[in-house]
Amino acid sequence: MTGRHLPADDVISSAPTRRGRPWRRRRAGAVPVALLLPAVVGLAFLVLPLVGLLVRAPWSGMGSVLGDGTVWPALRLSLITATAATAVSLLLGVPMAWLLARTEFPGRSLLRTLVTVPLVMPPVVGGVALLLVFGRNGLVGRWLDSAFGITLPFTTAGVVVAEAFVAMPFLVLSVEGALRGADSRYEEAAATLGASRFTAFRRVTLPLVAPGIAAGSVLAWARALGEFGATITFAGNFPGTTQTMPLAVYLALQDDPATAIALSLVLLVVSVLVLVGLRGRWTGGPA
Amino acid sequence: MANTRLRTATLGATAAAALLALTACSSSGNTTASSSATASTPAAGSASASASPAITGKVIVFAAASLKNTFTQFGKEFEAAHPGTTVTFNFGGSDTLAASIVSGAPADVFASASTATMATVTKAGDNAAAPVNFAKNSLEIAVVPGNPKGITTLQQLSSSSVKVALCAKTVPCGAAAVKALAAAKVTVTPVTYEQDVTSALTKVELKEVDAALVYRTDVQGSKGKVVGVDFPAAQQAVTSYPIAPLTHATNSAAAAAFTAFVLSAPAEQELAAAGFQAP
Structure with missing residues (x-):
């Protein structure tokens, strides 16, 4: 995206130091109002709900909420499961994206549409669908249970499954986009130099689309962290094993909105910290 | 703890009331005006x-x-x-x-x-x-037709071989379940605290759990997908x-x-x- 992974020809002209400021050039000229105005309105639209949370937060009662004993197990579980779901998405999603972007086979566009199904499906429906497949009496779950004694619903692994289900499409779509944007001639060059297709993927393609993979992972992680519907439907809600932060927030909202707001803030602060930390490190974009 | 909860709850309520006062175009004191x-x-x-x-x-x-x-x-x-x-x-x-x-x-x-x-x-x-x-409504133990686990009493739900779904304590069916279980002096560790009674019922229908404590009316409304088992302590937790x-x-x-x-x-x-x- 920033182009610094490419041995591109404009490196010579743009940057005396590698991390120089080629972007300053792009800032020349005034920002058009036609772009600035909607951008500012959009920003306000996205940020105002956060302001609402901050204004309504029960600051004086914050200590008792944080010391309540439900926050930390839920937060820990949320971070662990979201990270695990992102790992699963990476493991399965990157190869899937490569398949979609770099190979030709009949029904490929249908396959791409199918990948986006979890995006359009209401998460609760996704949860029911997961139950029908991986539940104790599900198509696959029945077999898992009888052959290995594994049941996914009501377990932490079940949370990961539910989160990966809704988060993976985000990763697949971003990585596929990055792959399409990347110049396939580098891979062809690698092939002419004797690299197998897998070696070319590993040594050339992966580094080339690393920013896309990082961006996709961040999206998937964020989506997994906020996942509610599929999780509560498929994995249930039990403190410590399946009660993630969004579930704790929802249930607190039932009888104590102030606590729910406090819990939401904790989740927000942690996720923003993690995302800001990752942005600087991985994607190389300005944090 | 209970004190703070109450305080924060009132705080939320007052803030919400203030919000209502803003949104509702009615002029002074909505409570008196309405009555x-x-x-x-x-x-x-x-x-x-x-x-x-x-x-x-x-x-x-x-x-x-x-x-x-x-x-x-x-x-x-x-x-x-x-x-x-x-x-x-x-x-x-x-x-x-x-x-x-x-x-x-x-x-x-x-x-x-x-x-x-x-x-x-x-x-x-x-x-x-x-x-x-x-x-008024009271609780029943919902099981799948045929009652494969042979559940006839509330006590059986405390067995570790029986997977139970309860409603979360913050929703009425969960509060009722807590009351009924306390009255019967039975401790049940469910596999999940469901967000509402329908979700608890769905978990039984899909056979993900063996039993759930739900309302009699939910059992009746399931049209045979689940059957109800009555238990005496249910009368200690009647909901109005x-x-x-x-x-x-x-x-x-x-x-x-x-x-x-x-x-x-x-x-x-x-x-x-x-x-x-x-x-």
Whole structure:
């Protein structure tokens, strides 16, 4: 995206130091109002709900909420499961994206549409669908249970499954986009130099689309962290094993909105910290 | 702890009330204004409702999820009795509904599955008339037909070989379950605390759990997908269902009429047929 992974020809002209400021050039000229105005309105639209949370937060009662004993197990579980779901998405999603972007086979566009199904499906429906497949009496779950004694619903692994289900499409779509944007001639060059297709993927393609993979992972992680519907439907809600932060927030909202707001803030602060930390490190974009 | 909770809850309620005061265009003191506006008690309301034929327009009813089957039927009957009216329902967890009413959701009537959740609405000054109980409900153990685990008592649910779903303590069916289990001196560790009674029921229907504590009416409403097992302690945790028209009703005449309809004798019979007990 920033182009610094490419041995591109404009490196010579743009940057005396590698991390120089080629972007300053792009800032020349005034920002058009036609772009600035909607951008500012959009920003306000996205940020105002956060302001609402901050204004309504029960600051004086914050200590008792944080010391309540439900926050930390839920937060820990949320971070662990979201990270695990992102790992699963990476493991399965990157190869899937490569398949979609770099190979030709009949029904490929249908396959791409199918990948986006979890995006359009209401998460609760996704949860029911997961139950029908991986539940104790599900198509696959029945077999898992009888052959290995594994049941996914009501377990932490079940949370990961539910989160990966809704988060993976985000990763697949971003990585596929990055792959399409990347110049396939580098891979062809690698092939002419004797690299197998897998070696070319590993040594050339992966580094080339690393920013896309990082961006996709961040999206998937964020989506997994906020996942509610599929999780509560498929994995249930039990403190410590399946009660993630969004579930704790929802249930607190039932009888104590102030606590729910406090819990939401904790989740927000942690996720923003993690995302800001990752942005600087991985994607190389300005944090 | 309990103290802080109460304090924060009141804080939330006051803030929400302030928000309502902003959104509602009514001028001063919504509580006093409303009580004078609807001077009729529900009993008087039923008389005036049948007397005045001018009931028309849309009625938005927020009702507890457990009322879904009966109230959908009530809606049809009400529309037939008062041509020109349309009844729109929002079924959900009573607490969620109460929270949205307090935060200004457009609703004309609220039928709750607990007096506690109705109290939140009353406290916020959103009830146009005093809530009246119209039904009672109690818990049953829901199992799949055939009862493969042979569950006949509440005690059996504490066995580790029985997977149980309970409602979360913050929703009425969960509060009732806590009460019933305490009365029976049984400790149950469920595999999940479900967000509402319907989700708990679904987990039984899909055979993900072996049993769940749900309302009798939910068992009856499942049309044979689950069967109920009665237990004595259920009588220690009976839930009352109050109904009340709301202050912010855009159609207060129809709201009063619908409330009166639910409290009428024919409605009570239908409620009984659905498994509810008389209030």
